[in-house]
Amino acid sequence: MYNRTEIASLLKNQPVGEKVTVMGWVRAFRNNQFIALHDGSDSGTLQIVVDPEKIDSTITRRIGFHACIMVTGSFQHSQGAGQQFEIHADVVEILGDNDLEKYPLQPKKQTMEFLRQKAHFRMRTQTFSAVFKIRHAVAFAVHKFYNDRGFYYLHAPIITGSDAEGAGEMFRVTMLSPDKPPLNEEGKVDFTKDFFGKATNLTVSGQLQGEIAALALGKIYTFGPTFRAENSNTPRHLAEFWMIEPEMAFYDIIDNMDLAEAFCKYLISYVLEHNAIDLAFLDQRLKEEEKNLPTDKRRELGLLEQLEFVVNNDFVRITYDEAVSILMQSKPYKKGQFEFPVEWGRDLQAEHERYLVEKEFKKPVIVRNYPKDIKAFYMRLNDDDKTVAAMDVLFPGIGEVIGGSQREERESVLLDRMEQSGIHPDEMDWYLDLRRFGGAPHSGFGLGFERMVQFITGMGNIRDVIPFPRTPGNAEF
């Protein structure tokens, strides 16, 4: 058992005058005298003062950027500016040398692209350390939000044998020999011989299984990995990402919107409260990055201001009808500046969503009641017979963070919608069963976890907010 104390614990308990031992990594070593040491327990560093009369130069020489050391010494108030406490080292021991001649990282600014290629080291940088600590905080806030409100966490299946989720973009999961798979009578690969007795894929959503649970337990949420085999090499796409999908019996579309808004605000408030140091660092980082941009390309609000802004304002709620008519009266529409057409019955594109959020309302916007033909079959048909009770939550900068709906609970209407969508009822007999036997009105939505972490951290590329990004051609580690 190591007799060491974590830096966070020292800063909290402040055992001034006591002899303590810490272990950690060197962030900086100034003047052969001052070590900035961090051990992960606190987002800042602890200053270690090295007296050349006490610590041999054979040791001092090995104290460098990202070397791992153990220090025993006296915990003291610091006389220097910039920190309240420091340790006066009696003994320094090297736990792990770091040869800077060979080490891929260097104590200077390095591009995100470079760091992405060194994913086993990038979390050691201050930027990624801040990002992944915030990612943790958001994840914990998700669980706390739902737990406090009486929701049950559901682990939806990752491997799914369900056909109805949009097979084209799904990854296949198989144990058949790739070179000599068993064939059926038609000479095709015989998936009845596969591990699960049929073709299976990686899930794209836990919603349908979430409905099963909500109609038994009342309120549930999923929080798990989902997959999309889309060949998109963009800063917005991942092949593997995490989703949160709450599903609630006895919630209509308005209850659903209320929950979505409260949820977004809670996550952001939680990080503002718990990750002040990390956010300040990222805020500063963005400001420096933007110095190089022309004035009109800079954000109107800084990172912190934008987060406060979302927390402190009601989201604007409009219908799709209203959205279309606002867009048709907008300057960019009249000047022909939108790339995509605006017309009732067409889906809103990113440029339209951004106009609504960033120009028209300057607030997060919830659009509801979309035309039925551009939305999924399971969304509840409104009385106008033209729209469904769908809702999208739109954020500045990143666009849609949440998509949801009230679900169609009427078996006959659902059957019609399935037929129109070309889904055979037999494929989803169990889903129809949920409507046939003790069905209830219910609603739910999905939040792309990485999108939210991107919004909160201000990171421009979604690959920089997930520890090990999976994208076309890339599955390192």
Added chain:
Amino acid sequence: MYNRTEIASLLKNQPVGEKVTVMGWVRAFRNNQFIALHDGSDSGTLQIVVDPEKIDSTITRRIGFHACIMVTGSFQHSQGAGQQFEIHADVVEILGDNDLEKYPLQPKKQTMEFLRQKAHFRMRTQTFSAVFKIRHAVAFAVHKFYNDRGFYYLHAPIITGSDAEGAGEMFRVTMLSPDKPPLNEEGKVDFTKDFFGKATNLTVSGQLQGEIAALALGKIYTFGPTFRAENSNTPRHLAEFWMIEPEMAFYDIIDNMDLAEAFCKYLISYVLEHNAIDLAFLDQRLKEEEKNLPTDKRRELGLLEQLEFVVNNDFVRITYDEAVSILMQSKPYKKGQFEFPVEWGRDLQAEHERYLVEKEFKKPVIVRNYPKDIKAFYMRLNDDDKTVAAMDVLFPGIGEVIGGSQREERESVLLDRMEQSGIHPDEMDWYLDLRRFGGAPHSGFGLGFERMVQFITGMGNIRDVIPFPRTPGNAEF
């Protein structure tokens, strides 16, 4: 927006005399007068009193087992035994009929096997409702335990391109055409043409990636799905299950054991504190089940007693050497009753582990310092050059719940161990990098989440503690 109140909220705020609306499902309807209603918000039910003079018989007739209804009425103290409050219904509306002639579930005891085939309904039963509410509580307790202690939640990758994890039992993830895959010059399937540019599999463990994060952030934990393509149709195996894998810099094997013990106790204490109704129900269920067993097959302790027992006792800690010598002096060994041999250098089998836990110590046991040849290459070699700093936590009834180790942080020793295990250093260059550059002593372990939920709920088959079990031949929903 529905104007309804959740049952849990009514029981908490007790608005006696007020008019309230509730929505929920009927668990029972006695004497055409008393409805036991539940809506998931509370593990119990709320009594609804139906007055035939107020509620028409065309409605009353449709109030049956698992029908979904809305009730408006007056919240009152109950005069009857068995409940404190009830609602005197003014209006009952049917939200979802339930035709018992066609409904697969019936208001009587049904076998676990039958319910497993009706997985979209089984959560509606009291047993599974209790199990999945406890599963939620355990999951939340996992996050709370680590968050409170300054650990960061890490999402380890699900799709992995890493070769070194034991490929035989891994599921392949692919987007290549099953019928006409591209071939390389040797006529084999060319995985360089696959989505990720190489062959990829579903992860069997997040440990190695966890080490990357721990050596940057200090203390991390994973909690995600893991996969094993083992063709085992037993009550103990799942192809898809959830694992928790904490990994800590600056922890040795003793720190690791301390954390593992505190973690187990915390999870169980949390459920004892938060799920009293669910546990009492499952305790009773087990007792009734055991009535049919001969006395010597019954548990010595009831479910609740066993949980209290684990929480209130120190785990016994012994070395592998001690374990072997205890077993060699045991009655079953001397009488030749063990199926598998006991000999230094062989792994302990389930029967040996159970003997240690259930007969010798009657407490959870942690065995450490196993022979290096039966353990993984990354476990830290002890000074005796024969054993490694591995540890297994053994529980009554289910055997090993936790396996962990201090990791080998010395590059040269690790290289030797890799060579002995037939792993080429090039395959794991990044893993070696973690030792080459600012490496730190570190440790970690893995807990099989479903095993722990099984222990806490007393469910005999692991398929009954995961919402949608994946096993050979079975990937429904």
